[in-house]
Amino acid sequence: xxxxxxxxxxxxxxxxxxxxxxxxxxxxxxxxxxxxxxxxxxxxxxxxxxxxxxxxxxxxxxxxxxxxxxxxxxxxxxxxxxxxxxxxxxxxxxxxxxxxxxxxxxxxxxxxxxxxxxxxxxxxxxxxxxxxxxxxxxxxxxxxxxxxxxxxxxxxxxxxxxxxxxxxxxxxxxxxxxxxxxxxxxxxxxxxxxxxxxxxxxxxxxxxxxxxxxxxxxxxxxxxxxxxxxxxxxxxxxxxxxxxxxxxxxxxxxxxxxxxxxxxxxxxxxxxxxxxxxxxxxxxxxxxxxxxxxxxxxx
Amino acid sequence: xxxxxxxxxxxxxxxxxxxxxxxxxxxxxxxxxxxxxxxxxxxxxxxxxxxxxxxxxxxxxxxxxxxxxxxxxxxxxxxxxxxxxxxxxxxxxxxxxxxxxxxxxxxxxxxxxxxxxxxxxxxxxxxxxxxxxxxxxxxxxxxxxxxxxxxxxxxxxxxxxxxxxxxxxxxxxxxxxxxxxxxxxxxxxxxxxxxxxxxxxxxxxxxxxxxxxxxxxxxxxxxxxxxxxxxxxxxxxxxxxxxxxxxxxxxxxxxxxxxxxxxxxxxxxxxxxxxxxxxxxxxxxxxxxxxxxxxxxxx
DNA sequence: TTATGTATATAATCTGTCTCTATGCAACTT
DNA sequence: AAGTTGCATAGAGACAGATTATATACATAA
Numbered sequence: 001x002x003x004x005x006x007x008x009x010x011x012x013x014x015x016x017x018x019x020x021x022x023x024x025x026x027x028x029x030x031x032x033x034x035x036x037x038x039x040x041x042x043x044x045x046x047x048x049x050x051x052x053x054x055x056x057x058x059x060x061x062x063x064x065x066x067x068x069x070x071x072x073x074x075x076x077x078x079x080x081x082x083x084x085x086x087x088x089x090x091x092x093x094x095x096x097x098x099x100x101x102x103x104x105x106x107x108x109x110x111x112x113x114x115x116x117x118x119x120x121x122x123x124x125x126x127x128x129x130x131x132x133x134x135x136x137x138x139x140x141x142x143x144x145x146x147x148x149x150x151x152x153x154x155x156x157x158x159x160x161x162x163x164x165x166x167x168x169x170x171x172x173x174x175x176x177x178x179x180x181x182x183x184x185x186x187x188x189x190x191x192x193x194x195x196x197x198x199x200x201x202x203x204x205x206x207x208x209x210x211x212x213x214x215x216x217x218x219x220x221x222x223x224x225x226x227x228x229x230x231x232x233x234x235x236x237x238x239x240x241x242x243x244x245x246x247x248x249x250x251x252x253x254x255x256x257x258x259x260x261x262x263x264x265x266x267x268x269x270x271x272x273x274x275x276x277x278x279x280x281x282x283x284x285x286x287x288x289x290x291x292x293x294x295x296x297x298x299x
Numbered sequence: 300x301x302x303x304x305x306x307x308x309x310x311x312x313x314x315x316x317x318x319x320x321x322x323x324x325x326x327x328x329x330x331x332x333x334x335x336x337x338x339x340x341x342x343x344x345x346x347x348x349x350x351x352x353x354x355x356x357x358x359x360x361x362x363x364x365x366x367x368x369x370x371x372x373x374x375x376x377x378x379x380x381x382x383x384x385x386x387x388x389x390x391x392x393x394x395x396x397x398x399x400x401x402x403x404x405x406x407x408x409x410x411x412x413x414x415x416x417x418x419x420x421x422x423x424x425x426x427x428x429x430x431x432x433x434x435x436x437x438x439x440x441x442x443x444x445x446x447x448x449x450x451x452x453x454x455x456x457x458x459x460x461x462x463x464x465x466x467x468x469x470x471x472x473x474x475x476x477x478x479x480x481x482x483x484x485x486x487x488x489x490x491x492x493x494x495x496x497x498x499x500x501x502x503x504x505x506x507x508x509x510x511x512x513x514x515x516x517x518x519x520x521x522x523x524x525x526x527x528x529x530x531x532x533x534x535x536x537x538x539x540x541x542x543x544x545x546x547x548x549x550x551x552x553x554x555x556x557x558x559x560x561x562x563x564x565x566x567x568x569x570x571x572x573x574x575x576x577x578x579x580x581x582x583x584x585x586x587x588x589x590x591x592x593x594x595x596x597x598x
Numbered sequence: 599t600t601a602t603g604t605a606t607a608t609a610a611t612c613t614g615t616c617t618c619t620a621t622g623c624a625a626c627t628t
Numbered sequence: 629a630a631g632t633t634g635c636a637t638a639g640a641g642a643c644a645g646a647t648t649a650t651a652t653a654c655a656t657a658a
């Protein structure tokens with residue numbers, strides 16, 4: 001067999017025009033050099049050096065071999081460093097899945113900023129409900145998911161990324177109080193999400209804990225998306241419970257007010273979902289780090 | 300250390316998407332495959348395949364590595380076959396040395412014909428006296444020499460290539476006999492080569508053996524080259540002893556006649572001179588074969 | 599759930615190759 | 629003729645590569 005090591009030895013002998021000088025260069029004994037050259041000569045079926053007693057002379061075959069051997073060795077080194085560098089030089093397409101809230105209000109901004117740091121990455125963002133996202137990670141359709149639930153599966157790992165808080169939002173002219181009691185909820189004109197929404201389900205659960213039956217709410221409309229609800233609240237149609245992230249702009253500008261409910265804090269976790277047995281590419285590790293860094297700004 | 304064998308194993312695993320199928324393809328055991336992949340992963344510092352239990356998935360690094368590994372392996376094979384082919388595909392420059400007679404009358408024609416057989420070879424012909432040619436071979440300035448003497452040196456090998464015969468040539472109107480006795484030589488108008496010529500020296504030695512002192516010859520002129528002598532003989536200035544090869548054209552056309560000397564045949568050997576410890580490139584072996592084949596036509 | 603089959607990892611062992619030291623041999627130098 | 633330099637050969641030890649046997653993990657079927 002002809003291997004790289006033998007080629008390295010050959011190149012050193014060729015350059016030095018000497019077996020013994022090659023042995024010094026490579027920190028090997030001279031017989032070792034002799035041996036490798038001999039076996040190379042056997043596998044190639046050609047003498048590579050004429051032993052002239054005191055000196056050696058490269059043969060025609062040797063002269064043919066040398067530049068190619070050098071090229072091969074250099075190429076091998078190049079491959080090694082390329083692979084090592086690729087860990088620190090993120091590039092390629094990142095396919096990320098996220099459930100509605102993070103996929104709408106957190107991840108897009110995060111990808112934009114990350115792309116500024118690492119211009120060679122591109123993103124593909126799949127927004128589905130938490131259950132779908134988790135299933136896709138489990139089926140290796142996604143390397144990374146951000147989900148608002150913790151569907152336990154032994155092959156998956158869930159690590160909390162951030163808290164999402166649901167807040168009661170209203171226009172000041174509709175509800176001009178900083179705090180209300182849970183009981184007062186039933187007197188308000190309520191805008192709610194469609195049946196099946198995670199946000200709605202979460203909110204209803206919290207209300208029930210405080211003894212407020214969802215059916216007692218004065219529902220003025222049921223709408224299909226968070227932004228539809230938000231616009232409706234902004235137009236003064238009623239109040240609603242929405243993710244704080246979804247409301248940040250309006251709260252800051254004072255267009256909408258947050259109304260606290262006495263004794264009730266509605267939070268849920270979003271998790272980074274990955275496969276336990278699957279290694280994350282370095283880029284994805286960096287992206288998760290980036291998300292955690294951004295978290296402090298969001299909360 | 301990262302070696303070719305490991306890359307071969309990696310490629311097979313990558314193609315087959317399986318350690319065990321790779322082990323069948325390469326006629327190795329499955330643990331051996333695991334081992335090689337593990338050590339490759341260690342030297343590269345990156346996981347190459349995610350082990351998902353039943354199946355494996357190539358990582359980003361793996362996808363980077365694969366095409367390069369394939370390229371490297373193919374390149375190695377290419378080198379091997381190139382070197383092996385080069386033995387049967389003669390090319391490059393052949394530096395050949397020859398003493399005056401063969402260098403003038405034999406080798407040029409031989410190189411021409413050889414070049415027709417192997418168009419990719421080119422020749423460099425050095426013509427010097429035998430002693431110089433032999434020295435150049437000894438000093439590795441020439442891989443191959445054709446010389447008219449056998450200067451014994453233990454590092455050199457002399458193998459007879461052909462006989463050169465010296466013949467007495469004359470114009471028919473000057474000497475109209477097919478045979479003369481050695482004694483009759485002294486009566487002829489003689490043209491001789493300069494002092495130091497191998498041809499002259501050889502002829503004088505043969506004459507002395509037959510009891511004819513060179514000083515007794517009736518020398519009409521001493522000229523510096525074989526062709527000068529030949530032209531002089533053709534112009535009727537006298538007779539001379541010349542290599543048969545040098546005279547072949549004139550003898551065939553009947554311009555000059557060969558005159559035999561009773562009991563005297565003047566032959567000397569030309570030798571192929573090579574270094575004992577030095578391998579001849581395949582092209583040179585072929586060229587020597589070619590010379591031997593041509594010999595039959597010359598004699 | 600338990601059993602079974604598939605696929606990889608680990609352990610123990612053996613073999614072969616790489617490497618070394620010691621020594622021989624040939625060629626050049628003094 | 630003796631010494632020096634440089635490659636080849638022989639023998640021994642260490643290490644890597646390969647194998648078998650076994651363990652572990654996952655998926656599927658009963």
